[in-house]
Amino acid sequence: MNASSKEKTAPAAVKSADRTVMLLEVLAASPHAMTLTELQQALDVPKSSLYMLLQTLVARGWLSCDLRLGTYGIGVRALLVGTSYLDQDPVVQAAAQVISELRVRINETVHLARLDGGDVVYLASRESQHHLRVISRVGRRVPAYATSLGKALLAARSDAEVDALLPAKFVALTENTVRDRRALHRQLAEVRARGYAFEREENTPGLCCFAVALPHGLLAQDAISCSVPLARLDPEHEKQVLDGLFDAARAIGAGARRGV
Missing domain, CATH: 3.30.450.40 (GAF domain)
Structure with a gap:
């Protein structure tokens, strides 16, 4: 990959990471699990992009998903990271x-x-x-x-x-x-x-x-x-x-x- 290609892809990678952090922070601050629509309104992110991000985080255990209600909440991986912060x-x-x-x-x-x-x-x-x-x-x-x-x-x-x-x-x-x-x-x-x-x-x-x-x-x-x-x-x-x-x-x- 040449330097020009790196410059074009770097902002997209940063934006993706930024969205991930914002998503986790919104869910951590919420007193209840949130739907895709609620999260889209809170983050002002295209639903298609947000949906793919949610699925990735659910698959990795950072988020949990209630398929019956269509809601998302913080997952056990986030707890493990928080616990390691206190441990260290x-x-x-x-x-x-x-x-x-x-x-x-x-x-x-x-x-x-x-x-x-x-x-x-x-x-x-x-x-x-x-x-x-x-x-x-x-x-x-x-x-x-x-x-x-x-x-x-x-x-x-x-x-x-x-x-x-x-x-x-x-x-x-x-x-x-x-x-x-x-x-x-x-x-x-x-x-x-x-x-x-x-x-x-x-x-x-x-x-x-x-x-x-x-x-x-x-x-x-x-x-x-x-x-x-x-x-x-x-x-x-x-x-x-x-x-x-x-x-x-x-x-x-x-x-x-x-x-x-």
């Missing part, structure tokens, strides 16, 4: 034992999350013995402005950098979710001053949450948090939670630097 990530590996010990120490739910654009993505969770929920948060994303995890990480950045990351409009998850940039900037200034983030029912009614950014790397990308029902929060327990978070953050940061 040095911060997740360094945090595994530490957050398990922290959960025992404070008997509250503990999370590890990473900033991804304007969201935080949960990488690991250890549920409190008080908690009955069985659905894991791992792999789920939440707007950074609505979580203590996100606030701890946004506070490591300038207000201009924060504004560049976040959407133009804030979507309220509860009636207490911060709704405008000025209010968020004030909250982040408070986080910088005290060294940890706190939110009260901004993400989930009845819960407050404390978070600390991990001291690893030049710019904080990861944070750990502890969720506490308001009914159990008092000054003594708050101190116990914060002491535990700071100790755990130092231990995880040290472990990640050692490659543990």
Whole structure:
């Protein structure tokens, strides 16, 4: 193949890869499986091309297909790739034992999350013995402005950098979710001053949450948090939670630097 032919085929190959990634992202973000028509409307891709792409991904196990309903969803191969990401990530590996010990120490739910654009993505969770929920948060994303995890990480950045990351409009998850940039900037200034983030029912009614950014790397990308029902929060327990978070953050940061 000559250079001219390569130049003509390269854009088509890139477009195909780009479509594949966009398709997987749309299905991953959807709360339900989607039909060919729904996917075509979401992606604005010719149906014939999209159909062939769907069949290829189904054959390779990246997507599942319900022939009865004509719908497509994420397949088991995508799960395997996601699991390998967690298995190979040095911060997740360094945090595994530490957050398990922290959960025992404070008997509250503990999370590890990473900033991804304007969201935080949960990488690991250890549920409190008080908690009955069985659905894991791992792999789920939440707007950074609505979580203590996100606030701890946004506070490591300038207000201009924060504004560049976040959407133009804030979507309220509860009636207490911060709704405008000025209010968020004030909250982040408070986080910088005290060294940890706190939110009260901004993400989930009845819960407050404390978070600390991990001291690893030049710019904080990861944070750990502890969720506490308001009914159990008092000054003594708050101190116990914060002491535990700071100790755990130092231990995880040290472990990640050692490659543990």
